[in-house]
Amino acid sequence: MTRSALSILICSAGRRVGLIEAFRVAADRLSLDLTILACDLEPDLSAACAVADRAFKVPRCNDPAYVAAIKDIVRDFNVALVVPTIDPELQPLAQAVDEFTALGARVHVSDLSVIQIARDKARTSNVFAGAGVPVPRTLDETQLRADPTALTWPVFAKPSGGSASRGLAVYHSMPDVPDAFNEPMIFQDTLEGPEYTINMFVDQSGVLKCVVPHIRLSIRAGEVEKGRTERREDLKKIAQGIASALPGLRGVACFQVIDDPTHGPRVIEINARFGGGYPLADNAGATFAQWLLEEVCDLPSSANDDWRDGVLMLRYDRAVYQG
Structure with missing residues (x-):
């Protein structure tokens, strides 16, 4: 049954204003009445919570009470989609997927087996190497x-x-x-050479639909500050290998590659969630937020790999004011 109105919850919202904006623009394109809720350990100090429609204080994600607090928000506000944004909350939410499903909510999280691999860099390296994915x-x-x-x-x-x-x-x-x-x-x-983030989208049936590499021209606090999309078939092939190595991967994920001049591209990291650089992919036409909303609302999927090459992102500081 299709929906015309829904609520979503952005967890550990922090500074993810760009992600909230991407969901709002996507909802407008789909003519959806979207309510965006956000939660954080300190919502009063979160820019994303400030721009959300409502914000909530929750325990730290490693607190046993965290999942219960998220379920309370889902139940009280009829949330249809829960979007985690940091690695430590993926496993507790993945373990509770069935509980959220019973409440009518989809958690944007891959299978627990995928999260357990992605959260353990030694296992990630072993699994990828065994599947032929290039790693150091x-x-x-x-x-x-x-x-x-x-x-x-x-x-x-x-x-x-x-x-x-x-x-x-x-x-x-x-x-x-x-x-x-x-x-x-x-x-x-130790690898040298340019570093890339590759954003990828796997639909709910497990099909890899889109792969968007961008070169990380400048990084601040571990997150891309300046980047440019680059269409590279070798990086797309690596994404295909990752999707095959992790058959339970669903929705949005991103991985990082160092393109070493001696060894070639090597995968150094994977995050089974929206990455901090996602707004660049979204602006280039890889509208993952829209594709998730389409899945949740049972709308025809528009997921595709027809994004724009050479899109440059130059981030700058912006403030949210209250009071």
Whole structure:
């Protein structure tokens, strides 16, 4: 049954004003009466919460009460689509998908098995390598200490369960590596070359419909500040390999590649959610937000791969004022 009005909930909304704007523009194109709700740990200090139609305070996403708080909002406001935006909330929401379905809401999240792989960088590397997806050589801490010559120094280190550029480091020799870490780490060959984010959309039947690479010309706080779309068949082929390696992937995802001049493109990260650079893909014609609304509303899908090459994004600071 098609819908003409619906509510969606943007979780951990933070600064995701661009994402909210993309959903509003999509709703206008579809002639939908859309209500956008947003929630955050501190909604009074969230720009996205300020521009949403209503905002809610919820516990931190690793709090056992988090999912219950999201379910309360869904139940009270008849939410049809829940959109998580940060990695740590993906697993608790994926574990509760059936509970949300019983409330009539779709959670924009892939299968739990996909989230468990994507949230563990060591598993991601192993799964991708086994599927023929190009990744840098990757060792865990035990493997590195057992054979420091297995990688080419300097080595790149990052938490296996990290996100948002937390805990990244480069070590030039084995004596530089700390004696212990506070969390599991992985170590990889250090890559050089331009870095790309590839946004991809997999429809609800599991078909990869769109692949949009953009070069990351400038990065601030781990998020692309300046970028330009580039149509590259080699990066599209990698996206196809990822979709095959993760058959439970659904909706929007993005992965990062370093195009090393010696080794070629290598996948270094995947996020099974909307990435911070999604507004660039949306502006280029890859309107993932619209395609999700079409699925939720049982409307004919307009998903396609006919986006514009060479679209340049130059982000700047903008303020939201209240009071």
